[in-house]
Amino acid sequence: MPLKVRKNHSPKPPPSCPLTECMGIIGGAWTVNVIWSLRAGPRRFSELRVDIPPVSPKVLTARLRELEARGVVTREVKPTSPPSVEYALTDLGAELVPAIEAIVEVGHKLKGAPDALVANG
Amino acid sequence: MPLKVRKNHSPKPPPSCPLTECMGIIGGAWTVNVIWSLRAGPRRFSELRVDIPPVSPKVLTARLRELEARGVVTREVKPTSPPSVEYALTDLGAELVPAIEAIVEVGHKLKGAPDALVANG
DNA sequence: TATTCAGGTTTCCGCCTGGTAACCTGGGGT
DNA sequence: ACCCCAGGTTACCAGGCGGAAACCTGAATA
Secondary structure (H helix, E strand, O other), rough: OOOOOOOOOOOOOOOOOOOHHHHHHHOOOHHHHHHHHOOOOOHHHHHOOOOOOOOHHHHHHHHHHHHHOOOOOOEEOOOOOOOOEEEEEEEHHHHHHHHHHHHHHHHHHHOOOOHHHHOOO | OOOOOOHOOOOOOEEEEEHHHHHHHHOOOHHHHHHHOOOOEEEHHHHHHOOOOOOHHHHHHHHHHHHOOOOEEEEEOOOOOOOOEEEEEHHHHHHHHHHHHHHHHHHOOOOOOOHHOOOOO
């Protein structure tokens, strides 16, 4: 038996790099899509699910909670029946929108074929 | 025995979303750091390793190959001895720099504590 | 002959991430 | 009495993704 050492041994080397730190957030699956979806105004949980069909409720919840904890989005429960929950970008979150716009822009121009590797002399 | 189905079954559902597609690239570990490191001019493999100490050669190679295949960086072998290899951003790659700048900007302002989650009623 | 140096490649292995599916809560409608 | 809806939560599970370490090539240098 090889003795598994838990990796939570020390509190973790600080990223100390704002780039790495921020990528730790927006790097999660569907995170940028959520922010993108919120750029035009507040949106409810189930609306986000429609905007981003492949996201599962589990992951969507996880992303929204992370973004809320980091101050990127707000969460507001409306006392309707059934209660609905609105998510919106904070000012901080709004700062990410131009970044994501640039990413989308590049996305449009990307060559889609990783197979192009083999074809070039 | 539960019958493992290979996932390469069909050529893959097209991302069809430029955002998701582009995140597929820059989402890889250290990718943004590489682009960030190249923003001020061309850089050799071992210089990048110095710029980004925690990156392993395996991963650095993988990232550079991907970025090259997608037209984000160029790779040029200089016939010195030993031969050195210079990587540089393409025009397309340069488009990502402002995006990454915005990400860095947000990174500076992020609250660092995910543990803040538990403390709230 | 051995070493160094650049720029990788290869193998192995563990973790974390994300997908799937089932379940939950509470009020309102019929 | 029952179901539905919103907005989740939970348990389980696979595999991809990245870290670590060892190895490789060819020319120049000691």
